[in-house]
Amino acid sequence: MTTKYIGKPASRVDGLEKVTGKARYSADFKVEGLTYGFIVSSSIAKGKITGIDSSRALALDGVLQVFTHENVRNLPWFKLRYTDLDAPSGTPFRPFYDNTIRFSMQPVALVIAETFELARYASSLIKVDYEEETHTSSLYQNISKSFKAPKGKIGYVPPKSRGNADAAYEDAAFKIQAEYKHSAEHHNPMELFSTTAIWDNEKLTVYDKTQGVSNCQFYIGNVFGLAYKDVRIISPYVGGAFGSGLRPQHQLFMAVLAALELKRPVKVGLTRQQMFSFGHRPATLQKLALSASPEGTLESVRHEAYSETSQFENYTEVIVNWSATMYACENVELKYELVKLDTFTPLDMRAPGAVTGVHAMESAMDELAYTLKMDPLIFRLKNYTDEDQVNEKPFSSKELVACYREGAEKFGWAARNVEPRSMRDGKNLVGWGVATAAWDANQMPSRAKALLSIDGKLVVSSGTSDIGTGTYTIMTQIAAEILGIAIENVTFKLGDTNLPLAPLEGGSWTAASVGSAVKTVCEDVRKILLKHAVKTKASPFYNYDPNKLQIDSGEIFDPNDSSKGISVTEIMRLAGVNSIEETSTSGPNPLVGRKYTMNSHAAVFAEVKVDEDLGTVDVTRVVCAVAAGKILNPKTARSQILGGVVWGISKALEEESKLDHQYGRFMNHNLSEYHVPVNKDINDIEVIFVEEKDDIVNPLGVKGVGEIGIIGVAGAIANAVFHATGVRVRNLPITMDKVLQIAEDDRNQVAV
Amino acid sequence: MNSFSYNKVTEVAEAVADLTGHANARFIAGGTNLLDLMKENVARPDHLTDINKLALTAIEETEDGGLSLGALATNADTAWNELVERKYPLLSQAILAGASPQLRNMATNGGNLFQRTRCYYFYDTATACNKREPGSGCSAINGINRIHAILGTSEHCIATHPSDMCVALAALDAKVNVTGPYGDRVIEFRDFHRLPGDTPHLDNNVQDGELVTSIELPPSNFTQHFHYLKVRERQSYAFALVSVAAALELDGNTIKDIRLALGGVAHKPWRDCSCEEAFIGQEATEANFRALAEMILADAKGYGSNTFKIELAKRAIVRAFSEALKNN
């Protein structure tokens, strides 16, 4: 099919608004009489509040109220009312519920004042007394208290073992075992969380930063006892979220609470420091044992993961399962356990679980390849599988071999010397590494509305969000393509609970889910237009077979007869319709899901240069070859992969939330000390989208590209560092002290 | 933020006078450090004297052939100044290794000397910190101390001075000119910053109310063999884990004069002249640089997460001198 818009590198339709500052983010909405909130965060991680003295704050002119657990009443005690759509099992955190401190930086008071500066100043005058209790914050020291991860969180699939991994491992000729550690990480989007809540005594309007307006509507309706229809959540632009906006954050509750109580509009934002007071990618400990036959057949995989969660909820993510589907192997033993700590509940962060588990698995695969003295890419190809052995199903499509081939060719992998420390560039040791990546290609039920007006303008809408990924753009492309009108005449609207229901923006499923709904609704409008074309007497196509007609650039025509044509607007006029409005639903086909496993795949190749004396690592080249079905927009898709690779470099080399166990508190809570790459850290990144046709996965044939780009990167870099130096650093981030093996507290890395 | 009064001054004398009568007044220059500290409730001045209009931006040669750097010249203007680049390229290199272009455009030379430590605990009022609140304790000693000091520490504080510029100034024997309620005085750079001892709340020996007017560099011959090496976790916009200002004056391959100052390792830029003297007359070899490194770090002490800095610093010293040798 030749297309006009789908598959073309359209620039962002919202680009101009964003770069000119016209795009309004949640903190940018101004309303008459706005008041400002500032949250006071707890200084301890566990204990009781014994007293709060707000008198000095309240004495200031312009301070309207200080909310604390002592004066906030009439909130439901029933824990389920706080359970949002992305909540794991357990009891969600209930702000101002009682005097118990459950995590460091827990909101303990909310000051509302006439100005932001005053609110912030007043917050510094509030004195909170605590009775401290001993907290537990170290995952590694509490592994013995781990327990089996319970079900209960959307998207969490418990791991399934097969065969007898222990016996196979015992008997195998070649084997490795190793432990991998990952620190916690925080999402740290550029835009801080902020909410503006306006209560007009009947209806509540809320501007929020979120990845799901309907989730916030659900949460606010339940917690504050409001009918959903009276709660409108608006979130047109999101300055990055990466999963942090999947659950309602503290400021949403705070702003709504104050607006309802004070009957004034209220804006509450989190500070950068407070961005470390909620969910994060959990710290983990992973143990892997792999074995292979002398010919390089993978004989057993044993993958255990221990992950932190809070005392009040059981956050789960799919860490180990990937190790059971990425390669052919008869014997797989998986284990996934949680350890409760006095920290906030972890939260999905870009490619949750996979980033963590695949890094460990792909490092272990590399270790095993070295034991076998086999090229790591050949080893992977040798154990390639076209079957999902866990569910005993074929993949709907899997062009991973093409990823390996095209990626290797672009990278020049064939020239690689297998020996570690075999390449050099002056003082630098040079290494090349490879890793595989896989991610789910899911589709969720979604609704979309289309409104075609007599002037030929089409407005399509759905209550989804665009967290910077390009949702606005690709939905506009799909609508223009399907209906056959010029892209300039299409507007897409999102981020509003008044729009049709869409799923949370996560899991790389938005393109497939909302895209399919947009496709369906535009097909429906198209059918109506063609019906008018053949049923309207004055139409040149009166009594035609509508299936013979096409629409392009707003013109209805018969491809086999160029003598006739009529514009979309003209046919509407002749038919006497002012507008056509349709709402449609699209969802996954359960039959397909039963028969096929649907995944996207990638192969990542990385080159590093490691300063031999100083241990600093520079990632000089990355090639990321991706098989993700139909690419709707190569430009925005490439940006997604580039962002994923950059974050993968970050994860491999720099990123870490430093948790102080004296305080049970994350300490590097600013962007000066929470390191992510700067421009200078990023060199050459090549993105390849391999051809992958998939008619099964969904009507659009798309798999989503939001997460697949990050998953293999840390593994490829870790493997490249080994190839360069002969040192296997299994504890991320790979910092110079670990590379040089002069770090005092890194007992888990072993030189080969 | 506390409320505070604010006054913009145009004369040096006016600036000094403006501080008096306030319990806790501060000068504000570029504001790149002070404003952050105020937002985090670490600094709570009741009055700010804005000194940006003072005529202290000149960078000019002194009579003895050295250079004077105005306290209010920005870090960017200083680093890219033709005289600085030509006569003290080590200083240019050091400044440009710091912060980011945006920050260097705002940051002043005077403010750079006074920038406070980046110790995580110092910035978080929920934690104990002797520097912020004398007597409350030091959280870093048993906490996260990857970025902390290995030399000259005390049981009260193990913070580092985070500046890059100051490391080069220490190596180059700079002097700091100050004026104040009690008149003008000159402070040798080695006496400018302090070790923590039992007064970690004091970063330097400038008295309350004193204003830095300029920094003076004596004439020197380190225009050929010099190198500022900054080792850190990303290639820009990060403070040094270890930094080295290395400079050599050679006679053939024999060391005629040598300078070595370290950043990121102590409460002040670390220089030990006796170590330098021991190598004058010796050959400029990697082995000698390693010996020098061993000597200057002989008393280094790690606190766990930062212990690696001892070996890292030694390697960085050898590398910096090797790079310095390459220059010509």
Ligand SMILES: Cc1cc2nc3c(=O)[nH]c(=O)nc-3n(C[C@H](O)[C@H](O)[C@H](O)COP(=O)(O)OP(=O)(O)OC[C@H]3O[C@@H](n4cnc5c(N)ncnc54)[C@H](O)[C@@H]3O)c2cc1C
């Ligand atoms: C994110 C970030 C990264 C950074 N990275 C680096 C880095 O890598 N390397 C580095 O070296 N620096 C770095 N800096 C620090 C930066 O160099 C300093 O903040 C800057 O030099 C301070 O200068 P200023 O003029 O802005 O000082 P201000 O913030 O205005 O003042 C700082 C202090 O100095 C006092 N003061 C200022 N001028 C005078 C004077 N003439 N006499 C007496 N007292 C005075 C003020 O009262 C105040 O107490 C970084 C800063 C930030 C925010």
Ligand code: SF4
């Ligand atoms: S090292 Fe110094 S600045 Fe840091 S916590 Fe200890 S006393 Fe405070």
